[in-house]
Amino acid sequence: MIIALDGMGGDFAPQEPVKGAVEAVKEYGVSIILTGPKEVLEEELKKYEYDPEKIEILDAREVITLNESPVLGIRRKKDSSLRRAMDLVKEGKADAVVSAGSTGAILAGGLLVIGRIKGVDRAALAALMPGKNGPFMVIDLGANAEVKPSNLVEFAKMGTAYFESLKGIKNPKVGLINIGGEEEKGNELTKAAYQLLKAEEGIHFVGNVEPREITDGDVEILVCDGFTGNVVLKMYEGVVKNLMSMIKGAMMSTTRGKIGGALVKPSLKEFMRKNDYKEEGGASLLGVDGIVIKAHGTSDARAFKNAIRQAKNFYDRDYLEKFKGNLK
Amino acid sequence: MIIALDGMGGDFAPQEPVKGAVEAVKEYGVSIILTGPKEVLEEELKKYEYDPEKIEILDAREVITLNESPVLGIRRKKDSSLRRAMDLVKEGKADAVVSAGSTGAILAGGLLVIGRIKGVDRAALAALMPGKNGPFMVIDLGANAEVKPSNLVEFAKMGTAYFESLKGIKNPKVGLINIGGEEEKGNELTKAAYQLLKAEEGIHFVGNVEPREITDGDVEILVCDGFTGNVVLKMYEGVVKNLMSMIKGAMMSTTRGKIGGALVKPSLKEFMRKNDYKEEGGASLLGVDGIVIKAHGTSDARAFKNAIRQAKNFYDRDYLEKFKGNLK
Structure with missing residues (x-):
């Protein structure tokens, strides 16, 4: 190759x-x-x-x-x-x-x-990210700031092919990133996309996934427009970065915390290494x-x-x- | 009262x-x-x-x-x-x-x-959230799944009045949540809203804020449509929840980490308490x-x-x- x-x-x-x-x-x-x-x-x-x-x-x-x-x-x-x-x-x-x-x-x-x-119709950026229960993929991460509902079906197929061929996972779950669990929730795009995804054969659509659950990693493929996907990606990066620094600050504020901090450091380092985007490679243009x-x-x-x-x-x-x- | x-x-x-x-x-x-x-x-x-x-x-x-x-x-x-x-x-x-x-x-x-x-024209949900360098407010958190660019200017004024009257902060900074730092980045809504916000007097508009920087807490007021705001809010909640649980799991996987974990526990608890949404009260319908x-x-x-x-x-x-x- x-x-x-x-x-x-x-x-x-x-x-x-x-x-x-x-x-x-x-x-x-x-x-x-x-x-x-x-x-x-x-x-x-x-x-x-x-x-x-x-x-x-x-x-x-x-x-x-x-x-x-x-x-x-x-x-x-x-x-x-x-x-x-x-x-x-x-x-x-x-x-x-x-x-x-x-x-x-x-x-x-x-x-x-x-x-x-x-x-x-549209190419999309996708990347695997570390979730609590396993990696998950968000499509689109920012290639298309605006999309049609049918594009989200395309994204679902791209993601399905990814998990089937690269990860050997048959029928990976597809979720629609949305601001409510129920079918009728969301904006015009997600409401229309929900119906198309539900009707589509050959993908395993499990419904809406609220952003609170995205990083659980229970749903392998999360489809959305590129604006939303980019917000999800960058919020994830930003919150992890700031939270780690805030936790460090909190631990360092007491002597007891400092000693404990020194002891947990190797575990935290290993954790950060395992959850480092650099391990996964990059984003794929699908x-x-x-x-x-x-x-x-x-x-x-x-x-x-x-x-x-x-x-x-x-x-x-x-x-x-x-x-x-x-x-x- | x-x-x-x-x-x-x-x-x-x-x-x-x-x-x-x-x-x-x-x-x-x-x-x-x-x-x-x-x-x-x-x-x-x-x-x-x-x-x-x-x-x-x-x-x-x-x-x-x-x-x-x-x-x-x-x-x-x-x-x-x-x-x-x-x-x-x-x-x-x-x-x-x-x-x-x-x-x-x-x-x-x-x-x-x-x-x-x-x-x-539109009422909006807003709430203060804990950021690394101070609290910040996101408007709209989900009252309006779809908005016009001019609504984001209204949201900016609501937020400004909030910080001026409730927090005693003069000229609080207003940022537009967007997927790029430059003026021309984003979707149709953010591109148009950027121009309106820039032209508006009486608010202190500092430009686009990428989601990676939202939780820094350097910009007090972050305006966006309700779909995006809800994604930001729920990603924040979800990542904090999962990260804390993943960090705990990482610490508990070694004896050394367990001892350290016991020592840092009070600091982490205090940290979680200080950053608990329950301390702030609730969301305001502005x-x-x-x-x-x-x-x-x-x-x-x-x-x-x-x-x-x-x-x-x-x-x-x-x-x-x-x-x-x-x-x-």
């Missing part, structure tokens, strides 16, 4: 994507094409020992910045590291793209360069006719390595074919 | 509202009219010593259940405990309503019985021409007492006049 890795995407490029590539090659046996300025990437690669047959550089002289329109960036900067990586998949020279570039640019690249799967993984902007080498593993899983478990089958 | 307290609202009625009323009378010197079946409330009141001049019962034989339409419930069940309480405010016989009944019924009661303030406090459905006596204190604050600090002034 060949992975096109955007060597210039993310806050810590090119160091971390390059290091992640070297580690992934060793660990997973994949081949990687790194895109970016040749001399910069070569300089980084020199730091490591690796099988030169497994890592190749594709020169790309431009970078799409956060300040420009993602669509124009992808269209005009044909020699950017992200566009080059997308082209590799489009041309069949690579099997997946991994990038920690901006969500907007990756979305634009997926849609404009690789293109949607025939029959799919609905496009190729494997596109968006790693977190702050990804380190480990996160890149895990995003590459994730791309490999999509490939090995034949996600695309599974989803195309579910569409019919 | 006279408070109309729905004696039959909430999961633990009539015991907890009655107990909360007795405590509030002692602590805050308010007078309370309890609404509900006379003999039931009298039986409860018998358990306590209290000043009989300060607590009165208004007989009400009906209860609006969770299974009926809130609007029909309020309209038809004229002898329900909630409707009676709302009537008392409408007729000027009480200065505020406190109820732990269903959000829908309280909203319907506020709108249909008490009515909106002249010039206000924009109606009266003081309406919705206590949490699971309220105990302490939560009712705090909701009554909150109603008293609205009254003492002249919130309604302040907000009407800001409207002009």
Whole structure:
């Protein structure tokens, strides 16, 4: 399997994507094409020992910045590291793209360069997150600020194919993120989507899921518009971050708490490690006719390595074919 | 000050509202009219010593259940405990309503019985929540699943009046909950609302606030549609609940962690107490021409007492006049 890795995407490029590539090659046996300025990437690669047959550089002289329109960036900067990586998949020279570039640019690249799967109206961003009783997936995390009710059915099918092919879970549960448990609750979108989801065969729709229950992890797939999904994702991140810091502060305010804090530290560290998004890899752009993984902007080498593993899983478990089958 | 307290609202009625009323009378010197079946409330009141001049019962034989339409419930069940309480405010016989009944019924009661303030298009639910650096308020928490951009400006004014009158904070910061920091980010609602908020005088608009930063508590007032606000509120509750339980589980998995856990327990308990929604009272229905406090459905006596204190604050600090002034 060949992975096109955007060597210039993310806050810590090119160091971390390059290091992640070297580690992934060793660990997973994949081949990687790194895109970016040749001399910069070569300089980084020199730091490591690796099988030169497994890592190749594709020169790309431009970078799409956060300040420009993602669509124009992808269209005009044909020699950017992200566009080059997308082209590799489009041309069949690579099997997946991994990038920690901006969500907007990756979305634009997926849609404009690789293109949607025939029959799919909207592509969507999805990611697994740690829940109390197991991981769960929210679709869409922000690719579509506005959607039609029927798009949520598409998202449910994408998620179902994901759990069936990648996790080996048959008939994963699908929930609709809503602000009430009853069928008639919610806004116009969720009310209409509820009826469509209920009528849809081939998915295991369990009804509305209130945000209080999302992180229980009892429902595998949670569908919503991209605005709501982004709120869910970022609330989760923000509350965990602040709560951990507030708990630390509370413990440190007494001597007894300080001693106890020192004792529980290893457990908490292990807990945070297990529940770290970096372990899961990145978000997947589902609905496009190729494997596109968006790693977190702050990804380190480990996160890149895990995003590459994730791309490999999509490939090995034949996600695309599974989803195309579910569409019919 | 006279408070109309729905004696039959909430999961633990009539015991907890009655107990909360007795405590509030002692602590805050308010007078309370309890609404509900006379003999039931009298039986409860018998358990306590209290000043009989300060607590009165208004007989009400009906209860609006969770299974009926809130609007029909309020309209038809004229002898329900909630409707009676709302009537008392409408007729000027009480200065505020406190109820732990269903959000829908309280909203319907506020709108249909008490009515909106002249010039206000939408009433909204708001509540203070604990943030890392201070409390923050989200408006709307779920009264309006769909809103117009101009409604968010109204919400900003309600919140500003709240912080100015109740908290004595001049020019509190107003943020728009959005899925990106930049002006042009978001869905159609937030893009249009951003421009209106920016142009509005008399509020201190600081731009978009991403959900990751909401619980920092650096921005006092966060405006959004009721669907989004409800997602924010319930994600916050759910993540805190699950995270605390997951952290506990992680600590209990090793002997060292168990010992440390025992030591940090008092600090964590104190932390949870300080950050308990029950301390703040309830959610306020803003924009109606009266003081309406919705206590949490699971309220105990302490939560009712705090909701009554909150109603008293609205009254003492002249919130309604302040907000009407800001409207002009």
